[in-house]
Amino acid sequence: MRLTYFPPGMRLQTALCLMTVVPRTSLAAVIRHTPHLGTYTHDGVTCFKCPPGTYLDKHCTGDFTYSVCNDCPVGTFQTHYSQATRCSPCQTFCLHDDKLEVFESCTSTHDLKCRCKQGYYLQVIDVFSDTKICKKYSSCPEGQVIKKPGTSTSDTECGYCPEGQFSRDGQCRTCSSCSGENNTQLTPCNGTSDTLCLQHHTNDTTELVTGIPEITTHKKDGNIGVVVVVVPVLLLSLIAAAVLLAVRYVMARTGQKGIYSIELNERRVTESLIDRSNSMCSTQPPRKKQRTFSGSSAVSARTVSSFPDLNDPDMWKLRVFDLLCSRLTNWKRFMRHLPGDAEYRSNVTSRCEQIQWEEQGDVREQIHKALGEWSRCNEEGYVKIDSILDTIEHVIGHNDKLYKDVWDLCCELANEQKQKHTPQSVV
Incomplete structure (x- = not known):
């Protein structure tokens, strides 16, 4: 070990340096090992961010010290360490699907949490936009049993019984054995039916173990007529078993086709949106017909307008944008689905995150800014x-209700434009 000697005159200076360096080193170690704390800089001073459930009230005045943070008011939340000056408002109910139910109320650290009702699970139908719906558990087809029950996030898992078992009433049962010198196997055990056995009794009686009525043979003049009776029974049983298997095979194939047709029809029904071409302005919006960009989650731009009187965006932007600012909840997802050119679609996600950072705590201003950029940047x-x-x-x-309110507002704006351009009668 090498020892370093300090002259008496340097000992005080060295001690002061150590007292200055050690605290900063400890703070650096704390930050390195607890990166979730996070820091930010304000007026040249490095402050710790406010923890989840709070918002920033006053900035710190010394390096690596805590700012003044207040608890989120009732009805608001904050999920991350941040320097946001406001907490986000809580959702008051589950959106988009009537099969959703609340399982955890909003707290100061997280928003309202929803899950699918009993008998349904959450299925992702669009991975790009994170669109999800509640779908009913699938039922297992004939010959299969439930291997894993459905949960709130996963469907029922079905499978076949292991070897040596067959399914009946949704449960696996052990196959019967035709062991013994007095038993004959007619048909083997399969996925949906038990083994079919023919049993010969020592009292000259023959029966099928699985339920075929007992057939009794009698001695005549000291001879047993078993061969005369048993051989036709065996032939008839084999023919009946073959016909039964053929019928079940045809039914199974028909059932699979029917299920596929149902799923295909469901997919076609799901892929529908509105066709408002040449529609009249009314309080009842027209039926659906969907169109999206290929390989994208964005809705495509229409070539025929439902409101030709509002062909100039300046006629509707101000009032429609104000309505959206007060009603949209998941505004970033809404912006990702708005149609736009290739540059807009490639930058919309990152730009939404930046706008949220720039306008922290003011959701209305975030939405208004994002809509304004969409209207300026696209063709x-x-x-x-x-x-x-x-x-x-x-x-x-x-x-x-938001869709109907926007539709009604457009009708009102269109009527105003018609009145402006309608010549006044001269008396």
Whole structure:
């Protein structure tokens, strides 16, 4: 070991240096081993972020010290360490699917949590937009049993019984054995039926173990007529078993085809959106017909407008954007589905995150800023009132109140434009 000697005059200076360095080193170690704390810089001073469930009230005044953080008010939450000056508002109910139910109320550290009701599970139908729906548990087809029950996030898992067992009433049962010198196996055990055995009794009686009525033979003049009776029975049993297996095979094939047809029809029904071409302005929005970009979650721009009187965005942007700012909940997902050119679609996700950071705590301003950028950055063919309506329908639903309110507002704006351009009668 090498020892370093300090002259008497340097000992005080060395001690002071150690007192200055050690605290900073300890703080660096704390930050390195607890990266979730996080820091930020304000007026040249490094402060610790406020923990989840709080918001920033006052910045710190010394390096590596805590800012003044207040608890989130009731009805708001904050999930991360941040320097946000406001907490986000809680959702008041589960959105988009009537099969969802609340299983955990909103707290200061997380939003309202929802899950599918009993008998349903959450299925992702669009991985790009994280669109999910509650779907009913699948039932196991004939010949299979439940291997794993469905949960709130996964469907029922079905499978076949292991070798040596068959399924009956949704349960696996052990196959019977035709062991013994007095038993004859007619048909083997399979996935849906037990072994069929023919049993010969020592009292000259023959029966099928699985339920075929007992056939009794009698001695005549000291001879047993077993061969005369048993051989026809065996032949008839084999023919009946073959016919039964053939019928079940045909039924199974027909059932699989029917299930496939049902699933195909469900998929076609799911892939529907609204066709409002040449529609009249009314309080009842028209039926659905969906169109999306190939390989994208964005809704495509329409070529025929439902409101030709609102072809200029300046006629509707201000009032429609104000309505969206007060009603949208998951605004970032809404922006990802709005139609736009290739540059918009490639940058929309990162830009939404940046806008949320720039306008922390003010959700209305975040939405207004994002909508404003969408209307300025895209070509005129994308920025239409139909793009707003199609996106609300795709993200939230055609029957949602927001969709009807936007539709009614467009009707009102269209009527105003017609009145402006209608010549006044001269008296």
